[in-house]
Amino acid sequence: MGQCVVARVTHWYEVVVHGAHPTSTTADDDSRNADDSDRLLAAAMALAGRRPAILTGAGVSTDSGIPDYRGEGTRQRARRPVRFGEYVASDHARRRYWARACVGWPSIRDAQPNATHDAVARWCLSGRATGCITQNVDGLHQRAGATEVVELHGALRLVRCLACDRVVEREAVQDQLLANNPWFAALLAGRSAGDATGAAPDGDTDLDDEMIARFHIVDCVCGGALKPAVVFFGENAEAPVVQAAWRMSEASTALLVLGTSLEVWSGRRFVEAAAKRGLPIVIINRGPTRSDHLATVRIDGSIAEALVALTP
Numbered sequence: 001m002g003q004c005v006v007a008r009v010t011h012w013y014e015v016v017v018h019g020a021h022p023t024s025t026t027a028d029d030d031s032r033n034a035d036d037s038d039r040l041l042a043a044a045m046a047l048a049g050r051r052p053a054i055l056t057g058a059g060v061s062t063d064s065g066i067p068d069y070r071g072e073g074t075r076q077r078a079r080r081p082v083r084f085g086e087y088v089a090s091d092h093a094r095r096r097y098w099a100r101a102c103v104g105w106p107s108i109r110d111a112q113p114n115a116t117h118d119a120v121a122r123w124c125l126s127g128r129a130t131g132c133i134t135q136n137v138d139g140l141h142q143r144a145g146a147t148e149v150v151e152l153h154g155a156l157r158l159v160r161c162l163a164c165d166r167v168v169e170r171e172a173v174q175d176q177l178l179a180n181n182p183w184f185a186a187l188l189a190g191r192s193a194g195d196a197t198g199a200a201p202d203g204d205t206d207l208d209d210e211m212i213a214r215f216h217i218v219d220c221v222c223g224g225a226l227k228p229a230v231v232f233f234g235e236n237a238e239a240p241v242v243q244a245a246w247r248m249s250e251a252s253t254a255l256l257v258l259g260t261s262l263e264v265w266s267g268r269r270f271v272e273a274a275a276k277r278g279l280p281i282v283i284i285n286r287g288p289t290r291s292d293h294l295a296t297v298r299i300d301g302s303i304a305e306a307l308v309a310l311t312p
C-alpha cells in the first residue's frame with residue numbers, strides 16, 4: 001500500500017508538477033482514468049508549496065440552500081433575469097425586480113456558511129491562500145470568517161442609489177418595502193421560514209405580473225432609483241473590484257477553482273491568466289466547466305468533501 005502511494009505520488013509528481021502541465025495529453029488521459037483518491041492526491045501535489053488564489057462560484061453555496069443557476073437540475077429553474085439597461089430605463093422592471101427580490105432576500109439573508117466556506121476561510125486566514133475571488137453575492141465567505149475576499153459581482157447585503165451613490169443596507173430597504181406593501185408582507189409571512197423554492201443566487205424569485213403591478217418600490221432619500229450593489233447582466237464589474245482581484249491573482253502561485261462552471265468571462269479570465277503564467281490550476285466542480293482543458297487537476301464531485309480533504 002505504502003509503495004503504491006509512493007508510486008502514485010512519484011507518478012503524479014512527474015506528470016502534474018514537473019511535467020508539462022495541462023496541455024500534456026498524457027496528463028489528460030491519466031486524470032480521466034484516475035479515481036477520486038488519485039485526483040485528490042494529484043490536487044494536493046499540484047498545490048504543494050504553492051499559495052493559490054481561490055475562485056468561487058454558486059456551487060459553493062448550494063449546500064447552504066442557495067440554488068445554483070447552472071448546476072445539475074437547474075434548467076427548469078432558468079428564468080429571465082432583469083438586465084441593467086432595462087432596470088435603469090423601466091419603472092416596471094424595477095418593480096418586478098424588487099417584488100421578486102423581496103421574496104428571495106430572507107433565504108439569502110438567513111443562509112448559513114457551509115463546510116466549503118469554512119474551509120476557504122481557513123485557507124485565507126492561515127495565509128495558505130492569497131485570498132478568495134468570489135462570483136457570489138451572498139456574503140457567506142465573510143460570514144465564515146474569510147477576510148481577503150473580493151466580491152467580483154458585488155454584494156446583495158448592500159443597496160446603492162443610482163443618482164447620488166448613497167449606500168444603504170439591504171435589510172433596511174427590505175423593512176421599507178414590507179412597510180410600503182403590507183399585503184405583500186402578509187403573503188411572505190405565509191411562506192415557511194427558509195423556504196428557498198424558486199429563489200435564485202441573486203435573491204430574485206418568481207412572481208406573477210398582477211402582484212408586480214401592485215408592488216410599491218422604495219426610492220433613495222434624494223429621489224433617485226435604488227439598485228442592489230450587485231452586477232446585473234449587461235453591466236460590468238466595478239473597476240476597483242476587478243483591480244483588487246487582479247492583484248490577488250498576480251500575487252498567487254496557483255489557482256484553486258471551486259463551484260463554478262466558468263461560463264462567465266469575469267471569472268474565467270483568472271483561469272486563463274493563471275494558465276498563461278503556467279501555474280497549477282485545480283478545478284473542483286460538480287459537472288463540467290468551460291476551462292476544464294486548462295486544469296492541471298479536475299475533480300468532479302462534492303466540493304466540500306474534496307476541499308476539506310485538501311485543507312491543512
Ligand SMILES: [Zn+2]
Pocket residue numbers: 161162163164165166220221222223224
Ligand atoms: Zn440618492
